[in-house]
Amino acid sequence: MNLPAMRAIYLFEMARTRRTLLQSIVSPVISTSLYFVVFGAAIGSRIDEIDGVSYGAFIVPGLIMLSVLTQSVANASFGIFFPRFTGTIYELLSAPLSYLEIAASYVGAAATKSIILGLIILATAALFVPLRIEHPLWMLLFLLLTALSFSLLGFIIGIWADNFEKLQLVPMLVITPLTFLGGSFYSISMLPPIWQTVSLFNPVVYLVSGFRWSFHGVADVSVAVSLAMTLAFLAIFLAIVSWIFRTGYRLRS
């Protein structure tokens, strides 16, 4: 293991975050605060409690998931796409580094960023609504697994994309719709039966549901299923990444 090299990449990526603090931390926090104002305060005051939880508190886990998902993908995809785009990837490829070390460093940095972001949003939310976390360790576990899985997905997208358009495509066309329809702002049980069934095909539902359970102790689907699904994502994305490594896909011509 070339640990110093992994550390160098990790710190380099974290330094990039500090440089782009506004874009990577401040803007998600502001947009989340806006959600709270609109959904929590304005609309939420007219919505009954869901499963015994006030609407404002109910949407907190979903909002965190929303940011963690999108930011994991955005950070990791950009992190590896950028050196490919500028050509500085030559240095990574000529360094005594395995693919695994490259991926672990970028994914690790992206996941770290989105976990920090998730915790910041959690703290922001606590300013707006009274919060109670019933299963803090599970909360952290779900946060970690989700951040890792979707940073892996971002890494895959960053390697697959050969232009900026493609880089934005998957997040815009797939991830955002799935997260919005994944029960971030509502309980699946509020939907007509047919849409409840459709929702079960949306992977994000399981992530949000499990995460919400760790906060409020109530869930749309059982926690075991949520955990299994989260792990399944992790496994799928790991498999794709390892395939990329075996073939050198798009990294080495």
Next chain:
Amino acid sequence: MTRNDQQGARRRPGSAIAAPMQTIIAVSGLCKTYASGFQALKSVSLDIHQGEIFALLGPNGAGKTTLISIICGIVQATSGSVRVGGHDIVAGYRAARSLIGLVPQELTTDAFESVWATVSFSRGLFGRRESPQYLEKLLRDLSLWERRESRIRTLSGGMKRRLLIAKALSHEPQVLFLDEPTAGVDVNLRRDMWQLVRTLQASGVTIILTTHYIDEAEEMADRIGVISKGELILVEEKAELMRQLGRKRLTLQLQQPLPAIPPALAAHRLERSHDGSEITYTYDTQGEGGGILALLEDLSAAGIAFRDLQTTQSSLEEIFVDLVKDER
């Protein structure tokens, strides 16, 4: 190779040159066909000696960058093998790559990084322990120390080129690849660059450079390789090439055609043109001189008069152009 070995090797300046030639890079039967189906390298075999400066010449698109990229691990070979310091570049990629520093042809840098950060990053990437002293010396040597806090995008092209060299040297490699180091570089900087290369060589670093400037190869290289259309068509000691280069030809247009070279002139080994109207004398500029004078005396003694004369000298450039033209 352990870190200590590497440093040990570098502490004996010039030792590699004095020692019997050792191969540091062995390329054998290297082929590369790009995904587009284009065959960029056709079974290239080449040994690079430890401590030498090797210049790779060749027209645009000949495959120079491709060859370097394969050795450095950026491009995968289609077939063939490369060993660096005895380590296979695939099976022993960590050990092989640790020995190599690469300055790419394109000025590719992280525009928003500072000079210091990017050089430190490069060193870390190669798994070397932090060494601010070494990096300071490196940046000073490359006249970048004053600009260490500057963002890379604020540097001039020549500074960026030097920065790329600093990045390549940041991990104290034993082999340095310079892919067209002096493209777009002014005369002064070019001289500085040559000086730097010599200093590096004196510290035991093996250097492989590509260039389109033949005078550069002439000035710098111990050996020269010419690559054309993916094939290595010549590898030669520069001294040997220079010996050919040092040849001058004196051609005399005679007033009267000469049916045969008189025996009195045999010692000069003259060549007679087909119709006898010209004779050509080949001589060495590096000495064994006095030849022309003696020839002219002997000619007048033999009663041979000429109406005009011209001398020509084959340059490395000519040799190169000839070689590459034949290939086309």
